[in-house]
Amino acid sequence: MDAVWFLPIVYYFSRHEIIILKKKPLPVLHGLMVESIGAEGKAIARHETRVVFIPMVIPGDVVDVQITKKRHSYWEGNMIRLVTPSPGRQTPVCEYFTICGGCKWQMLPYTEQLKFKAKQVSDQLIRIGRLTLPIIPPIIGADSSEFYRNKMEFTFSSRKWLVAAEMPATGFPESMPGLGLHIRGLFDKVVDIDKCWLQPEPANEIRNEVRRFTLDNGFTYFDLRNQSGLMRNLTIRCTSTGEWMVIVSFHEDDPEKRNLLMDHLVEKFPFITSLVYVINPKRNDTINDLEVHTWYGRDHIFEEMEGLRFKISPKSFFQTNTDQVHRLYNMVRDFAALTGNEIVYDLYTGTGTIAQFVAGKASKVIGVEYVPEAIEDAKVNAGLNDIRNVSFFTGDIKDILTDDFMATHGKPDVIILDPPRAGVHEDVIFAIRKAAPERIVYVSCNPATQARDLALLSDLYTIDAVQPVDMFPHTHHVENIVGLIIKP
Numbered sequence: 001m002d003a004v005w006f007l008p009i010v011y012y013f014s015r016h017e018i019i020i021l022k023k024k025p026l027p028v029l030h031g032l033m034v035e036s037i038g039a040e041g042k043a044i045a046r047h048e049t050r051v052v053f054i055p056m057v058i059p060g061d062v063v064d065v066q067i068t069k070k071r072h073s074y075w076e077g078n079m080i081r082l083v084t085p086s087p088g089r090q091t092p093v094c095e096y097f098t099i100c101g102g103c104k105w106q107m108l109p110y111t112e113q114l115k116f117k118a119k120q121v122s123d124q125l126i127r128i129g130r131l132t133l134p135i136i137p138p139i140i141g142a143d144s145s146e147f148y149r150n151k152m153e154f155t156f157s158s159r160k161w162l163v164a165a166e167m168p169a170t171g172f173p174e175s176m177p178g179l180g181l182h183i184r185g186l187f188d189k190v191v192d193i194d195k196c197w198l199q200p201e202p203a204n205e206i207r208n209e210v211r212r213f214t215l216d217n218g219f220t221y222f223d224l225r226n227q228s229g230l231m232r233n234l235t236i237r238c239t240s241t242g243e244w245m246v247i248v249s250f251h252e253d254d255p256e257k258r259n260l261l262m263d264h265l266v267e268k269f270p271f272i273t274s275l276v277y278v279i280n281p282k283r284n285d286t287i288n289d290l291e292v293h294t295w296y297g298r299d300h301i302f303e304e305m306e307g308l309r310f311k312i313s314p315k316s317f318f319q320t321n322t323d324q325v326h327r328l329y330n331m332v333r334d335f336a337a338l339t340g341n342e343i344v345y346d347l348y349t350g351t352g353t354i355a356q357f358v359a360g361k362a363s364k365v366i367g368v369e370y371v372p373e374a375i376e377d378a379k380v381n382a383g384l385n386d387i388r389n390v391s392f393f394t395g396d397i398k399d400i401l402t403d404d405f406m407a408t409h410g411k412p413d414v415i416i417l418d419p420p421r422a423g424v425h426e427d428v429i430f431a432i433r434k435a436a437p438e439r440i441v442y443v444s445c446n447p448a449t450q451a452r453d454l455a456l457l458s459d460l461y462t463i464d465a466v467q468p469v470d471m472f473p474h475t476h477h478v479e480n481i482v483g484l485i486i487k488p
Contacts, residue, residue, distance in 0.1 A: 026067040031083060034061040037116045039124065039448065041104055041476025047075070054079055055184075056098055058108045060086025088112060093146065094197050099161070101184040102198060103474035110145045114138075114470060117478040121447045121468045125482075129451030131458060136466045140331075142324050145473035147200040149320045150238050150303075154179055154207055155285070156221040156231040157190035177221040179211045179234065188224050203236050206246060206269060210234055213264055222251050230254055233285055237312065240322050243301040245274040247314050249287065253279045262295045274298045276314055288315050288371070300377075305329070308356055309384045315373045317350045321471045328443070328469045328479060329357045332416060335441045335465055335483035338362050342413035345437075347397050347428070352378030352390065354416055354443075359387045366409055367392040368400055398427035401435075412437045423449030429456045436460065440484040445471075447480050454482060462487055 032045040034057050042053040045065070051074045057063055064081035092098075092106035105113050118139040125131050142148055160178025178192030192211075195204050214221075214231055222229040233249035246265065250258055258277065265275055275296040278287050292299065292314045303310045303318065305326050312318050319325035332354055336344065338361035346355040349367030351374050359365045367390060369375050375394040382390050391409070393400055406412070415437045417424060423446065424432075432440065433456075440461060444450035454463070461484035469479045 026070065026077075028080065029065045029067065029077065032063055032065055034059050034063065034086070037476075039120065041116075042076075050075055052077055056104060056107075057082075058086050058089055058105075058112075060088055095195075096181075096191055096193060099183060099191050100181045100193070101186075102181055102196070104184070104476065105474045110141070110473060113145075113473065114141045117470055117476070118468050120476070120478060121466070121480045124447040125451045125454070125466070127451075128448055129455040129458070131451065131454055131463060133463055133466055136468070139468040139470055139478070140324070140327055141470050142321065142473050144323075146197045148323070148473060149198045150240075150318070150322050151320050152196065152199045152203060152236050153285075154181060154193070154234045154236075155190045156229070156233065158221045158223040158229055161189050161191045175221070177215060179207060179221070179231075199236065200238065202269070203238070206236055206244075206265075207234060209268055210248075210261070210265070213261060217257070217260060219257055219261070227251075227283065230257060232280055235314075237301060239301055239303040239312070241302060241304050242271075243273040244269075244271060245276070245301045245312070245314065246272055247287075247292075248275075248277040249280050249285070250277060251280060266296045272297060273301050274314075278314075288373070305353075306357070309381065310351060310353055310356075311377045311380050311384065312351065313373060313377055315371070316377050317371070317374060318353070319471065324469060324471045324479075325353075328471070328481065329354055331467050331469065331481050332441050332443060333358050333361065335467075335481060336361075336414050336416065336439060337483075338414065343410040344414045344416060345401075345412040345435075346416045346418075347401075348418045348420070349378060349392065350374050350418070352381050352392060354418060355390050355392070356381060356385060356387050358416070359390050362414075363389065364410065365390040366412070368397050369394060370396055398425050398431065401428060401431040403434075406435060411435060414439045414441065416441045416443070418443040419449075421446040421449065424453045426456070429453060433457065433460060436486060438486050439464075442482045442484065444480050444482075445477060447478065450480060450482065454484070457484065460487060461485065 029047050034043045034045050036044050036059055038044045042055050043057045045052045053076045057079050062084040063079045065077040066080045067075050067077040069076040089107050090109050097106050157178050158175045160176050161183055178190055180191050180193035183189040219231050220229040222232045230252050232251040235247040237245040276292050276294050278290045278292055300311050300313045342362050344362045344365045346367045349355050349369045352367050355365045355367040372394045375392045378392045412435055464485045465483040467481045471479045
């Protein structure tokens, strides 16, 4: 008899009602064979002549699918029954798999994940950018596919989500607080998490103790609908040198309860290097525009790579997989092919990590970033590392990269790009074309926007090298480095 597997039913508790997430039924397709995995990690099956995209399944699975979206050229749906599992399917390690939005590929062996990520890179560069590529070497995989993240952000919710096993036999309390991660595809819903497999211990211990202590002492959790409640977010950061930062975000300013929690964390976890908090009464979770208060220890932690020290503040961006980012930066430096005489522009420099990695082989490095706090950290890092041939500037890159700026600081021989997922602004592409550096090294967490941007440079540059790097095991995300040289 064929194996049968059902996704757990997920409920949302709201006062005295149980709302089962259903929309007006669309067709159910039976016995679809999953053929491959496409963009954004969605698997591909076919119904008659139409492509059907399905998340959370892998090639070789035979599934029944509830259609959720119809388009002229394709449909989308969710698996409601695994009729026959793929021979390549493995058992996920996490009990929240299929519910939590963090890991979507735990059922796919890591070696297979790498194959699909590498294919995603080449497919998008060719299909979207219509680019001519050199031979692409094997993707650089992570040594560990679990406990690899140095930063995790958790959310407090006054009404957590419940799976079937958590449903109470009778009656429902006025609130059911939880601390955890967002439900897959729903930014405003949270599942309570006891063990997350993404960050090393004692991250789970810290989060679970915060939950226990706040609930035991009557702290209220954030109610998104009513914009009320004390506890809002918890962020935990760590470094390879053993330093830990804990950021507690309160929605309301309650000094008595705040002091009680923060003092408890100091006593319970004396190894915490930096314990800070913010008061966030806004309608979003970002803290970049908020004052950060240091309760215990330093207001920062340090990461180290190749003897370089990098200061990380609560608002700083730093790549979340430390081991893999070291490999990534080494490849960036190799792609830049520096001889010691070049002026390098590191655009989207963040806290200046790439700038400092390449500084030893360059004449001068200019780093540009739009987040002021990151630039301040970059300057501090350069001072700590006694790197004197780097300069950092803050502002919108398209406004900074002018003829006057290049006349003052020197025309770049090499430009390094490491933009956010949205890619490079067209005005920045125009400025790069005008500067016409000999080499460009483009680092991207989104091969689709990278392909789009590279197409805008393809008449002036030849792609010299491509190297995918996996920063996020068990997800479809992939980092990619492309090296370009100017055409004769």
